Structure formats: structure tokens, C-alpha cells
Amino acid sequence: MMSETRQRTRDKVLTAAEAVARYVRPGAVLGMGGQNIGRCPMALTHEIIRQRIGRLTVVGCNLSIGMDQLVAAGLVRRTESGSGNLERFGVTFCWRRAIENGSLEVEDYSHLAMVSRFLAGEMGAPFMPTRSLLGSDLLPATGEAGKAVVIEDPWNPGQRVALVPALQPEVSIVHVQRADPSGNIIIEGFATHEPEMIRASHHVIISCEELVSTEEIRAHPERTTIPFLYVDAVVVQPYGAYPTSTYGHYDYDAAHVAAYQEAAREGSPAVDEYLRRYVWGCATFDEYLALAAGSERLIALRRAMEEML
Amino acid sequence: MTPASSPAGPDHSRQELMVIEAARDLRDGDIVFVGTGLPMLATTLAQRTHAPNVVMVIESGVIAPQVRPTPISVSDPKVMHRAVKLGTLREVLGCLLQRGMIDVGFLGGAQIDRFANINSTVVGRGSTQRRLPGSGGANDMASHCRRLLIITHHERRRFPERCDYVTSPGFLDGPGGRERAGLSPDFAVTVVTDLAVLENDPQTCALRIAALMPGVTVEEVLAEIGFRPEVAPQVRTVASPTPDQLRLLRDELDPERVYLKAEESATTSRR
Numbered sequence: 001m002m003s004e005t006r007q008r009t010r011d012k013v014l015t016a017a018e019a020v021a022r023y024v025r026p027g028a029v030l031g032m033g034g035q036n037i038g039r040c041p042m043a044l045t046h047e048i049i050r051q052r053i054g055r056l057t058v059v060g061c062n063l064s065i066g067m068d069q070l071v072a073a074g075l076v077r078r079t080e081s082g083s084g085n086l087e088r089f090g091v092t093f094c095w096r097r098a099i100e101n102g103s104l105e106v107e108d109y110s111h112l113a114m115v116s117r118f119l120a121g122e123m124g125a126p127f128m129p130t131r132s133l134l135g136s137d138l139l140p141a142t143g144e145a146g147k148a149v150v151i152e153d154p155w156n157p158g159q160r161v162a163l164v165p166a167l168q169p170e171v172s173i174v175h176v177q178r179a180d181p182s183g184n185i186i187i188e189g190f191a192t193h194e195p196e197m198i199r200a201s202h203h204v205i206i207s208c209e210e211l212v213s214t215e216e217i218r219a220h221p222e223r224t225t226i227p228f229l230y231v232d233a234v235v236v237q238p239y240g241a242y243p244t245s246t247y248g249h250y251d252y253d254a255a256h257v258a259a260y261q262e263a264a265r266e267g268s269p270a271v272d273e274y275l276r277r278y279v280w281g282c283a284t285f286d287e288y289l290a291l292a293a294g295s296e297r298l299i300a301l302r303r304a305m306e307e308m309l
Numbered sequence: 310m311t312p313a314s315s316p317a318g319p320d321h322s323r324q325e326l327m328v329i330e331a332a333r334d335l336r337d338g339d340i341v342f343v344g345t346g347l348p349m350l351a352t353t354l355a356q357r358t359h360a361p362n363v364v365m366v367i368e369s370g371v372i373a374p375q376v377r378p379t380p381i382s383v384s385d386p387k388v389m390h391r392a393v394k395l396g397t398l399r400e401v402l403g404c405l406l407q408r409g410m411i412d413v414g415f416l417g418g419a420q421i422d423r424f425a426n427i428n429s430t431v432v433g434r435g436s437t438q439r440r441l442p443g444s445g446g447a448n449d450m451a452s453h454c455r456r457l458l459i460i461t462h463h464e465r466r467r468f469p470e471r472c473d474y475v476t477s478p479g480f481l482d483g484p485g486g487r488e489r490a491g492l493s494p495d496f497a498v499t500v501v502t503d504l505a506v507l508e509n510d511p512q513t514c515a516l517r518i519a520a521l522m523p524g525v526t527v528e529e530v531l532a533e534i535g536f537r538p539e540v541a542p543q544v545r546t547v548a549s550p551t552p553d554q555l556r557l558l559r560d561e562l563d564p565e566r567v568y569l570k571a572e573e574s575a576t577t578s579r580r
Contacts (some may be wrong), residue, residue: 010539025376034382034384035369035383035384036369036382036383037381037382037384037385038369038382038384038385038386039384055413060447061398065543072359080454080549081443082444082445082446083441083442083443083444083445084442084443085442085443085445086380086382087345087346087381087382088345088346088382088384091440091441091442092442095440096440098440099440100438100440108430108443108444109399109444109448110444110445110446110448110449110452111368111402111444111446111449112398112402112403112406112407112446112448112449113396113448113449115397115399115402115403117400119399119403124475130407131408131452131453131491131492132448132449132452132453133448133452134452134478134490134491134492135452135478135481135486135487135489135490135491135492136452136475136476136477136478137430137474137475137476138430138444138448150491151567159491160490160491161491162491189389189395190369190371190384190389190395190396190397191370191395191396191397192369192370192372192397192398193398193399194399196397196399215334244384245384245385245386247386247389248394251386251387279394305386308377308386308387308390309386309389309390
């Protein structure tokens with residue numbers, strides 16, 4: 001299952017339950033797409049929580065509400081990222097609490113350093129140089145290896161440069177606007193660290209708003225963000241990033257993000273109750289959408305996005 | 310912050326003037342790497358007033374948008390309005406910022422020390438430690454920008470002698486610190502608060518008081534700083550806002566008072 005062999009079938013369409021069961025194993029290094037309140041892979045995150053797949057190392061640039069819910073469910077051992085927060089909605093409270101009480105390992109980088117690690121990973125290079133991190137406490141103390149090392153630039157004697165190690169997640173989860181059954185994907189709008197992370201990953205599960213035909217992909221190949229070669233599973237899930245936004249489709253739901261944040265800030269039992277009600281209490285993501293938002297709310301979020309663009 | 314009783318005058322709050330003063334610091338044509346919140350509010354104000362050709366670059370990959378009021382995140386669709394390009398983190402943090410194409414990095418509040426080092430990772434030690442969001446793109450901005458502009462509510466705990474953790478490099482340990490670390494020494498820092506404007510002394514690299522908000526004394530500023538800053542030879546008084554600046558800020562850029570009145574919750578949400 002977790003070999004280097006990617007899925008080679010033409011039809012990779014699976015349910016979220018099937019895709020997660022097949023490609024996310026306990027102890028995996030899990031790459032997360034999205035940023036803050038934009039295009040977080042919530043349907044796939046909920047499914048990991050529903051299947052209680054634990055001991056995960058969660059990696060990304062900004063880790064947000066999805067990562068925080070995995071932490072709340074007790075499924076995360078470690079994170080490697082540039083930040084954990086939802087900006088105006090506050091920090092990722094469960095993550096913060098777990099770091100402060102020592103139950104979560106955390107490795108901090110800058111966002112560019114994380115992108116550089118995925119960039120090395122996607123190109124099959126062992127590491128990437130950067131001039132970020134220099135002089136800061138994000139660099140490990142002298143002698144500590146692993147996270148980053150500083151060397152003299154071989155071409156510019158006397159110039160220091162930091163090297164950060166390649167990162168190739170075992171599996172990444174990303175929510176996109178469109179995909180075809182074979183896994184060609186189209187990301188519309190901002191793409192964060194996702195192109196680099198997807199190509200660096202050993203396996204990739206995509207959820208999408210809309211399934212399109214391979215004919216449509218072939219008619220406009222210049223629109224393809226990532227070709228099918230990198231993708232193992234395609235899950236069709238409209239509103240799959242809710243309550244975060246999907247560019248061109250729907251805005252974020254501030255009320256529901258705030259409701260989660262309130263529970264997360266309070267911690268147990270409020271956040272356990274949130275997960276029981278909205279994740280474990282729902283057999284599918286569609287059930288969650290009906291419970292948390294309802295069709296009128298979802299239509300309003302779609303309209304809000306239309307008006308904005 | 311009670312606008313009516315503020316010594317800054319009856320017609321505006323110090324917080325409003327802080328945003329307006331930070332906007333004045335941007336020059337027309339500057340390419341600015343902007344965080345959300347007060348930095349974006351001030352940058353939008355600059356674009357609508359004296360600096361229409363300021364170019365915004367936003368960390369989520371957004372290049373040169375015409376931001377719609379009032380975004381609350383770098384991934385808020387409002388920051389993407391009429392952008393010329395919606396790209397990737399690599400494009401903006403790597404191909405613009407690290408590449409050396411950004412003039413000003415503009416950040417919101419955090420912990421800032423005497424040598425303008427910034428902490429957004431962890432404050433306190435041991436059992437009293439409090440975890441913050443982390444670097445995000447802040448370390449990259451401080452490492453690669455020529456000018457760093459910081460806007461923050463003025464509180465003593467935000468200005469320690471030395472940060473508990475240096476997330477983003479200012480002048481590190483003082484003169485020569487950036488060169489020794491491998492960073493460009495071509496660097497300047499301005500901190501705009503609701504009490505004063507602090508700038509690095511070009512010789513000592515330490516932050517010093519460069520300007521005061523109207524009605525604020527040097528003593529009041531000193532009482533709210535955890536180190537003893539020098540006072541610039543000619544301390545100026547921050548100019549009062551024009552009616553146009555206030556109208557834009559209140560009626561167009563933050564009409565729902567997402568940032569302007571609720572600043573306290575903006576800062577406490579990080580705690």
C-alpha cells in the first residue's frame with residue numbers, strides 16, 4: 001500500500017473514506033494544503049479524524065483549522081511548519097495548548113524555508129539553500145543537526161547560507177476546484193505551497209469541487225496545475241473546504257470558524273463536544289454540511305464569493 | 310483608546326493616527342510585502358492618498374491586488390480582488406522577497422526588542438511560556454527587505470530589552486550583527502505605535518524615539534518601553550490627520566470597525 005508505486009489506474013475516483021483508509025496510515029508524515037481560512041482540506045481531515053488515524057506528523061506552511069482539529073482529536077505527534085494560526089480568528093488553540101503542555105513536538109521554520117524544503121523534495125534534491133533563518137532562533141543551536149545547517153557559500157567565500165533538508169510527505173491532502181477522474185487537477189486562484197508539496201509527496205489525495213472529463217483537460221492543457229502522474233485518489237466533494245473558502249466558489253463561514261475557535265480555545269470538553277457533534281457524529285461530510293451550515297447558508301456563501309470577484 | 314477623551318484631539322483616536330502615520334511612511338512606487346490587519350489597512354490608505362502606485366504583495370501568492378475592505382486574512386478572497394496574479398508562496402516569498410525585489414516589509418504587532426529583533430514564536434519561559442503563531446513569512450521579510458515597517462499597539466511587555474526568542478532578525482546583537490549572520494546590512498526599521506515612532510539609530514542600530522504622537526511626552530513613551538531608548542536629536546510631532554484621511558479610513562477602508570475599534574481583541578487573540 002505505501003510503496004513508492006503511485007496509483008496508475010485511469011479512474012482514481014474514491015469516496016473520502018476509501019481514499020483515507022487506503023493512503024493514510026498511522027504514523028505517516030501528512031502534508032496539508034490550504035492556508036488560514038482558504039481552501040483547507042476539511043472533508044479529508046474529517047475523514048482522518050473519523051477513522052482515528054494517529055501518531056501523525058503534520059507538515060505544511062501555515063497550518064490552520066484542519067491541523068488543529070487533528071490535534072484536538074489526539075492524532076498528532078509532531079508538526080513541522082512556518083505557523084499555526086487563523087489570523088483574525090486567533091491562533092490554533094489546541095495546537096498551542098498541546099505544545100505548552102509538552103504533548104506535541106514542534107519544529108518551527110519560516111514559510112519560505114518550508115517552501116524550500118518542498119521545492120527540494122519535488123526536484124529530488126537532498127536540500128535547498130536559503131538566506132532566510134540566518135541569525136534567528138529558528139536556526140538550531142550550533143552542533144545540533146537535522147533541522148538546518150549553515151555553511152559557507154562555496155562560490156562566495158565568507159558568505160553564509162542556510163541549508164534546509166528536503167521534505168517528501170508520505171501523503172498529502174489538498175482541496176482543489178477541479179479534477180478529472182485520472183487526477184489531473186486545476187487550482188484556481190492562489191495556490192500557496194501546494195504545487196511544490198504535491199509534487200514532493202509520495203501519495204496525494206485530492207478532493208475537488210467539481211469533477212471534469214479528461215476530454216475537457218485535454219482541450220485546455222494550459223489550465224492544468226498538476227498532471228495526473230502525482231495523484232493517487234480523487235474525491236468529489238463540493239464545499240469540501242467548508243468552513244474555509246474556495247476561491248471562485250464560496251467564501252469562508254466566519255460564524256462557524258468562530259464557533260470552532262471558541263470551542264478550541266476553551267479546550268476539553270467543549271472541543272471534544274465539537275468533534276463528537278460535527279465529525280464523529282456525521283457519517284459523511286455532506287451530513288456535516290447539512291448540520292453546520294444548511295443549504296441556504298451554503299448558497300449565501302457562494303453568492304458572497306460571486307459578489308466579491 | 311477612547312477617541313473622545315484622547316489627548317490626541319477630540320476628532321480622532323491615537324490608533325487612527327497610528328495607521329495614518331504608518332501609511333505616510335510608504336513612498337509612491339514602493340513594492341510592499343504586506344501582512345493583514347493594520348499593515349494592510351495602512352497600505353490601502355497610502356494607495357488611496359499620496360501613494361497610488363504602491364504595489365502590494367501578499368504572502369498567499371497575491372500580486373498587486375486592489376484590496377476590497379476589509380480583509381481579515383492573507384487568504385481572504387477580499388485580498389485577491391483585481392490582482393494581476395494569484396500565484397504561490399514560492400513566487401512571492403522566493404522569487405520576489407528573497408530575490409531582493411521588495412522595498413518594504415510591513416508587519417503587525419509582536420514583541421520587538423532594543424535592536425528591533427522580533428518575536429512571534431514564544432514568550433516567557435518554563436511554566437509561564439506562551440506559544441504564539443510562529444514566523445509565517447515574518448522571518449523571510451526581516452531577512453530580505455531593505456526597510457521593515459512595524460505597526461503595533463504600544464505596551465511595555467511588547468518592548469523588552471531582548472526578545473525571549475528571535476523569530477525575525479532585526480539588527481541581532483547590534484552593529485555588524487546582520488553581516489556576521491550572513492544577512493544584508495542594507496536595512497532600516499521603523500516602528501509606528503499609538504504613542505510614538507521609533508527608528509533605528511544608523512550608528513548604534515538601537516531603536517530610538519524619532520517622533521511623538523500629539524500630546525504624548527517622552528516620559529510616557531519611556532514608561533511603556535522595557536529598555537531605555539535614546540531620543541533622536543530632533544524629535545518631531547506626528548502631524549494630525551487630514552479630514553480626507555479620516556474619512557477614507559472610517560467610511561471606506563474599515564467601515565465595520567474590524568480593526569480600528571476592536572484592536573484590543575486583535576492583540577488578545579494572539580495570547
